[in-house]
Amino acid sequence: MxxxxxxxxxxLIKDKGSYHPINQMxxxxxxxxxSYGFEIVEGPEIETEEFNFDMLNIKKSHPARQMHDTFYxxxxxxxxxxxxxxxxxxxxxxxxxxxxFISGGKVYRKDxxxxxxxxxxxxxxxxxxxxxxxxxxxxxxxKIVKALFGDDVKLRFRPSYFPFTEPSAEVDILSxxxxxxxxxxxxxxxxxxxxxxxxxxxxxxxxxxxxxxxxIAMLKFGVRDIRDFYKSNLDFLxxxx
Amino acid sequence: xxxxxxxxxxxxxxxxDIGELSEKLFQLGHEHEIFEEIFDIEITPNRGDCLSxxxxxxxxxxxxxxxxxxxxxxxxxxxxxxxxxNKAKECCSNISFLKIEIDEVPKRYxxxxxxxxSILNVxxxxxxxxxSNFLSYETGQPTHxxxxxxxxxxxxxxxxxKETEFxxxxxxxxxxxxxxxxxxxKDKNVINLAGVVGGKNTECNKNTKSVIVECxxxxxxxxxxxSLKYDISSDAAYKFERNTDPYSxxxxxxxxxxxxxSHTQIKKVELLSKSYAKNIYKFIPTEITKINKILGTKINxxxxxxxxxxxxxxxxxxxxxxxxxxxxxxxxxxxxxEIARAIGYDNIKSEPLNISVTNNFKVNFEExxxxxxxxxxxxxxxxxxxxxxxxFSESVTVDNPLDSNRKYLxxxxxxxxxxxxxxxxxxxxxxxxxxxISDVYTNTDHGSFGKRTIGVIASGRIDKNFLxxxxxxxxxxxxxxxxxxxxxxFSVEExxxxxxxxKSKNKIVFCEFEIDSSLVLDxxxxxxxxxxxxxxxxxxxxxxxxxxxxLSFSIKDYSQCKLLEKFILNYEHNLLKExxxxxxxxxxxxxxxxxxxxxxxxxxxxxxxxNEVDIVMDEIISSALAIDDTVSIPGLS
Numbered sequence: 001m002x003x004x005x006x007x008x009x010x011x012l013i014k015d016k017g018s019y020h021p022i023n024q025m026x027x028x029x030x031x032x033x034x035s036y037g038f039e040i041v042e043g044p045e046i047e048t049e050e051f052n053f054d055m056l057n058i059k060k061s062h063p064a065r066q067m068h069d070t071f072y073x074x075x076x077x078x079x080x081x082x083x084x085x086x087x088x089x090x091x092x093x094x095x096x097x098x099x100x101f102i103s104g105g106k107v108y109r110k111d112x113x114x115x116x117x118x119x120x121x122x123x124x125x126x127x128x129x130x131x132x133x134x135x136x137x138x139x140x141x142x143k144i145v146k147a148l149f150g151d152d153v154k155l156r157f158r159p160s161y162f163p164f165t166e167p168s169a170e171v172d173i174l175s176x177x178x179x180x181x182x183x184x185x186x187x188x189x190x191x192x193x194x195x196x197x198x199x200x201x202x203x204x205x206x207x208x209x210x211x212x213x214x215x216i217a218m219l220k221f222g223v224r225d226i227r228d229f230y231k232s233n234l235d236f237l238x239x240x241x
Numbered sequence: 242x243x244x245x246x247x248x249x250x251x252x253x254x255x256x257x258d259i260g261e262l263s264e265k266l267f268q269l270g271h272e273h274e275i276f277e278e279i280f281d282i283e284i285t286p287n288r289g290d291c292l293s294x295x296x297x298x299x300x301x302x303x304x305x306x307x308x309x310x311x312x313x314x315x316x317x318x319x320x321x322x323x324x325x326x327n328k329a330k331e332c333c334s335n336i337s338f339l340k341i342e343i344d345e346v347p348k349r350y351x352x353x354x355x356x357x358x359s360i361l362n363v364x365x366x367x368x369x370x371x372x373s374n375f376l377s378y379e380t381g382q383p384t385h386x387x388x389x390x391x392x393x394x395x396x397x398x399x400x401x402x403k404e405t406e407f408x409x410x411x412x413x414x415x416x417x418x419x420x421x422x423x424x425x426x427k428d429k430n431v432i433n434l435a436g437v438v439g440g441k442n443t444e445c446n447k448n449t450k451s452v453i454v455e456c457x458x459x460x461x462x463x464x465x466x467x468s469l470k471y472d473i474s475s476d477a478a479y480k481f482e483r484n485t486d487p488y489s490x491x492x493x494x495x496x497x498x499x500x501x502x503s504h505t506q507i508k509k510v511e512l513l514s515k516s517y518a519k520n521i522y523k524f525i526p527t528e529i530t531k532i533n534k535i536l537g538t539k540i541n542x543x544x545x546x547x548x549x550x551x552x553x554x555x556x557x558x559x560x561x562x563x564x565x566x567x568x569x570x571x572x573x574x575x576x577x578x579e580i581a582r583a584i585g586y587d588n589i590k591s592e593p594l595n596i597s598v599t600n601n602f603k604v605n606f607e608e609x610x611x612x613x614x615x616x617x618x619x620x621x622x623x624x625x626x627x628x629x630x631x632x633f634s635e636s637v638t639v640d641n642p643l644d645s646n647r648k649y650l651x652x653x654x655x656x657x658x659x660x661x662x663x664x665x666x667x668x669x670x671x672x673x674x675x676x677x678i679s680d681v682y683t684n685t686d687h688g689s690f691g692k693r694t695i696g697v698i699a700s701g702r703i704d705k706n707f708l709x710x711x712x713x714x715x716x717x718x719x720x721x722x723x724x725x726x727x728x729x730x731f732s733v734e735e736x737x738x739x740x741x742x743x744k745s746k747n748k749i750v751f752c753e754f755e756i757d758s759s760l761v762l763d764x765x766x767x768x769x770x771x772x773x774x775x776x777x778x779x780x781x782x783x784x785x786x787x788x789x790x791x792l793s794f795s796i797k798d799y800s801q802c803k804l805l806e807k808f809i810l811n812y813e814h815n816l817l818k819e820x821x822x823x824x825x826x827x828x829x830x831x832x833x834x835x836x837x838x839x840x841x842x843x844x845x846x847x848x849x850x851x852n853e854v855d856i857v858m859d860e861i862i863s864s865a866l867a868i869d870d871t872v873s874i875p876g877l878s
Contacts, residue, residue, distance in 0.1 A: 008802040010822040020622040028769040037596030046689045061462035072640040119626040135537025135592035157586035159270025161285035167578035221779045232623040232661035235782040
């Protein structure tokens, strides 16, 4: 044991470990959203079709419900949640508006190739109050994207389609190589979803948004292969201390 | 969907350049890439009406005058006495059969038709099928051509009552399932898997002069999943899955006749049209105030209606009539999206938002506290996916796994963490300390039950600093670490390497327990902020093996030790991956410090050679010895 007064002794460096980069990204984003007034809600990864699809206005005929897109478990009695939106449904059934929820965690889709994994992470948020508009949603999205990528980031909103939002949008940022990269989806909560959660859609409106954590983390950290996050390679993890 | 810039631009006034057209398509929500003047557009699943040239032109009418050059056959068409029975009217609300007989099969195509095949690199098949394919590209409505000489009436649309083998016109034999919607002929032979692919037995060929063109509207639900199920690439199924316009058939078939007529003499043309549905036009109240509330805009009624009118909507008695091709529109929110697309999402000004709600969901910070304690002890967090081959009685079964090795959900974290540990040991890591926190699911009498679970695994050196370098991880070590979590009870186990195909002699220690509400820790946690992760830039890691050298110095002048340490630890070389002090001893009697450094080398280009390492080592040694005369390397002559 070196003498504490030994001035020539080398610095005793205790090797610290690290949080997984995906959780670093998730937690820091969740904290940002909490600072805007959102609260965290949590829910199970094994979900019913009712919460994962029906309540979100995803009809039986929607391709996402097919066996090639969704993992079904225990003789089709349940699904592995394909998004974190069912958590918000559970939240809305428990609390009356105004409400502002975020939920983050693992989601599952039946994909496995160089750019898609069967398990990945999402953060989704929902805000429901009187007279919530698309213009309000844009304000929040600008704040999030600027917090992530700096004040000079250029972004664009373009129309998209999600059964649970209408109007729906996807947001792209302009990368350094001049290409637009999709980073999140958002929209005005479809009144059908509010009504499914016993919320009067004539009185209340809301917006929702969702981000894929891996995509944001890849952009933020410069990771090119999504699979690197899940190899548990210490040389990789060590870089995110 | 691939579509030619030229085909779109030729119909637009004023004619946009490709960049402008691209911008307009993005504004409308038609995400795409461009390859040599071909737009590869990803049409969203709700916009099946845009899966064609005409469909896109309808949308682009918001910005341009449209000059279509699609002539149709204007004359009266004689009725077609065709024996057809629809036993699945709920799945096929509208259907038409057009019979055309021609004098000669054309030897060459008109430029507009030829253009389609050459520009889009589509393979020609036979005249009638080629017209059908072009028409699908132009109008979005799939049609199917039967060689009329091969068709045995009466034809019936019905559900299969038993599994049947069917040879498609793509020369593929498939077994279609009971319950699938098919067309039968007189002898109950399947001649068409409805909305997906026709049969070999009635296909047209290069000599076909008499054709029956089927033009139908199928309920998307009856088509969805079929092409994937039977591994058939079908443009028709893709379009029917996304819905087609039930009222387009007359236009489409008259266009079909016109294209045929522009190539050859028509001897006979007859048409049978059946519609089983009532008027399906939808009407939505005109609610301009509500639209502005949804969007946060102040658009006047006139502007709104002008946009909608350009998109084909009509108005009467305070209601908006939705065109028949827009089956995605049924509420005021849908109308608001049309207005937003017209003005451009980016042109809607953002409105400041202050969220003020009472938070009442309890947040559990204990998990974050556990993580901090482990990370402070050198543990790395890992995340594994839950799919495993191991099956226990309580395992949750995946009904449609990616493969047979991923058929169950793991019931614990042990196996994943062992795999992670061995993976790193194979990469020359002599100290591996990992943990994972995850929900773990098992079946119970009351359904699937999730437990928030933590697994901790460790093996090898406790640390690489000079105090712990030679100490190995044991059960006691992990118990000491976990004691800080103040758990009521936990059990650290030593995992045998006997079945792990591992040569290492280091002990593997592991512990797994549930994180439940009873866990209360009196400690801090890291509240991560975006600022904390900004600047962390990943550098690709080498997959080639590393090599290490130990370097021990003797120092007589104590004051030089810090200089030497600083020099070695800060030494930069692209082959030097890591350096640390693994040994330190101060001998007051001999007035001497002995300090040992471990230097780890690795190349990104290949397996590093001794020679490459020696060159760097020589540089380091000569510079280190030059620090002071009292710095030496014992044994170095």
